[in-house]
Structure formats: structure tokens, C-alpha cells
Amino acid sequence: EDQVTQSPEALRLQEGESSSLNCSYTVSGLRGLFWYRQDPGKGPEFLFTLYSAGEEKEKERLKATLTKKESFLHITAPKPEDSATYLCAVQARGGGSNYKLTFGKGTLLTVNP
Amino acid sequence: NAGVTQTPKFRVLKTGQSMTLLCAQDMNHEYMYWYRQDPGMGLRLIHYSVGEGTTAKGEVPDGYNVSRLKKQNFLLGLESAAPSQTSVYFCASSYMISSGANVLTFGAGSRLTVL
Numbered sequence: 332e333d334q335v336t337q338s339p340e341a342l343r344l345q346e347g348e349s350s351s352l353n354c355s356y357t358v359s360g361l362r363g364l365f366w367y368r369q370d371p372g373k374g375p376e377f378l379f380t381l382y383s384a385g386e387e388k389e390k391e392r393l394k395a396t397l398t399k400k401e402s403f404l405h406i407t408a409p410k411p412e413d414s415a416t417y418l419c420a421v422q423a424r425g426g427g428s429n430y431k432l433t434f435g436k437g438t439l440l441t442v443n444p
Numbered sequence: 445n446a447g448v449t450q451t452p453k454f455r456v457l458k459t460g461q462s463m464t465l466l467c468a469q470d471m472n473h474e475y476m477y478w479y480r481q482d483p484g485m486g487l488r489l490i491h492y493s494v495g496e497g498t499t500a501k502g503e504v505p506d507g508y509n510v511s512r513l514k515k516q517n518f519l520l521g522l523e524s525a526a527p528s529q530t531s532v533y534f535c536a537s538s539y540m541i542s543s544g545a546n547v548l549t550f551g552a553g554s555r556l557t558v559l
Contacts, residue, residue: 362543363543365545365548373552373553374448374536374550374552374553375534375548375550376550377549380541380545380547382543418487420487422545424544430475430492430546431477431489431502432489432546433489434486434487434488435486436484
């Protein structure tokens with residue numbers, strides 16, 4: 332069974348204070364690892380897809396990295412508007428899992444001005 | 445483009461009542477999903493569809509039924525609502541990119557309270 336564990340559950344930062352969110356996963360063959368951002372009262376919004384160990388992707392102040400067991404979402408010099416819940420999800424290769432994503436419980440990030 | 449639209453946005457039901465949540469997408473996506481999101485539990489897959497006329501069970505299907513009569517619509521039904529079905533429901537649709545990975549686009553959610 333695919334499993335995704337995110338840590339910490341909640342993170343509070345000061346504006347400009349860089350940090351990282353962790354996503355540990357167990358999957359029988361990784362098709363893709365996804366990061367989503369969710370604002371209160373809204374649906375998740377897609378950020379990144381990573382496919383293989385060593386891959387990195389960047390978007391503004393966010394950088395996602397991937398190893399064989401975990402992914403990190405690095406936030407550099409965050410701003411209050413980066414406050415949100417960040418969700419990690421995995422898609423496995425083959426069989427009935429070919430279409431499904433398994434999500435972690437998310438990390439609630441709060442950036443104070 | 446509207447993307448993924450869910451109706452209604454809010455609904456209060458009494459135990460035993462029935463209702464249907466409607467999801468519509470205008471992106472011509474093949475795959476559609478219903479998730480529920482509960483505090484401390486994350487997003488859990490209820491049912492999904494890989495094409496018009498097909499449906500399959502996800503992680504937590506009990507108490508729910510779905511139908512996909514048209515490619516753009518995916519309906520989630522509760523035949524006899526229970527308080528345990530109080531949740532926020534998210535519909536999503538996806539396309540498969542060249543790598544085989546599915547990029548999901550979510551709706552804004554439907555908040556359901558069962559008294």
C-alpha cells in the first residue's frame with residue numbers, strides 16, 4: 332500500500348526565514364511525486380511534479396527536490412502570501428494505481444510579517 | 445475556462461436523507477475523481493473514473509455511489525446520509541502527461557454537514 336508522511340504538521344516562520352518541508356513516501360515503483368498548495372476554503376492547486384531521484388524544480392521562492400525515499404519543498408525567504416497548506420502526493424506505476432494519487436496529510440505553513 | 449466546478453458549495457442534511465454532488469469539467473479530461481478531506485486525515489479517494497461510463501472504488505467507497513454518464517460530469521451520491529459523512533468533498537479531473545503521471549485539477553470543494 333502506498334504511503335505518504337509529511338512533516339512537520341505545522342510550521343511557523345518569520346518573513347525571510349528560509350526552511351524546508353519534508354515528504355517521506357513508500358510506493359511500489361514511483362510514477363510521479365506531486366506537490367500541491369491549498370489555501371483555506373479552496374481546492375489544492377498544482378505546484379510541481381518530480382519523477383526520479385536527483386530531480387529538482389523551482390518556482391519563485393519554492394524548490395522541490397526528490398530522493399528515492401523522500402522529497403523536500405524548500406522555501407527561500409518566504410513572504411506572508413506563502414502561507415498555506417502544502418500537500419505531497421505520489422502516483423505508483425502499473426495496475427489499478429495507474430490513475431490514483433495518494434496524498435499526505437499536509438504541512439500548514441504560516442509566515443508572519 | 446471554468447476548470448472544475450462543483451455544486452452545491454454548501455449543504456446541510458439530516459441523517460438518512462439523500463443527495464447528489466455534481467462535478468463538471470470543461471478541460472476534456474479523461475479521468476475524474478472524488479476525494480473527501482477531513483481534519484487530521486488528509487485527502488482520501490472515494491471513487492474515480494477513467495472514462496465515460498466507467499467507475500471504480502477508491503480508498504473509502506462505502507456509503508457512496510457515483511456515475512459518469514457524460515465525459516464532462518461526475519456525480520457523487522449519498523443514498524442515506526450519516527454523520528460520519530460530514531466532510532469537505534473535492535472533485536478533480538486529470539490528464540496523463542507523456543511520462544504517464546496524472547496532473548490533477550481540483551474544484552473549490554463542497555462542504556457537507558450531516559446532522
